[in-house]
Amino acid sequence: MPPAPVIPRSYAQWRHCIVHECGLTLTAAYIAERLQALNQADSQETLRFRRLYGDAHWQAVCGWFAQARQEAG
Numbered sequence: 648m649p650p651a652p653v654i655p656r657s658y659a660q661w662r663h664c665i666v667h668e669c670g671l672t673l674t675a676a677y678i679a680e681r682l683q684a685l686n687q688a689d690s691q692e693t694l695r696f697r698r699l700y701g702d703a704h705w706q707a708v709c710g711w712f713a714q715a716r717q718e719a720g
Contacts, residue, residue: 654704661711678716685709 655661665671685708687693697705 654700655711658711658714661708662715673715673719675716675719678712678719682709682712682716685712 653660653664655664662673665673671677684690684692685696685705693705696708700708
């Protein structure tokens, strides 16, 4: 059985997970798309995310995407 997924607790862990584990590129377009989706508090996707991971993690992920946006320039 594969190990249980680790939920990132810091920006560095989250970025490593996104880039290295998921193989995604944090482009400006991708970051903007995710921020728009996550900031729609009443969307089914966001409600599901918040229900699964909690509001604190949802807020952290929003902040991490905002930090990645700043770093992408």
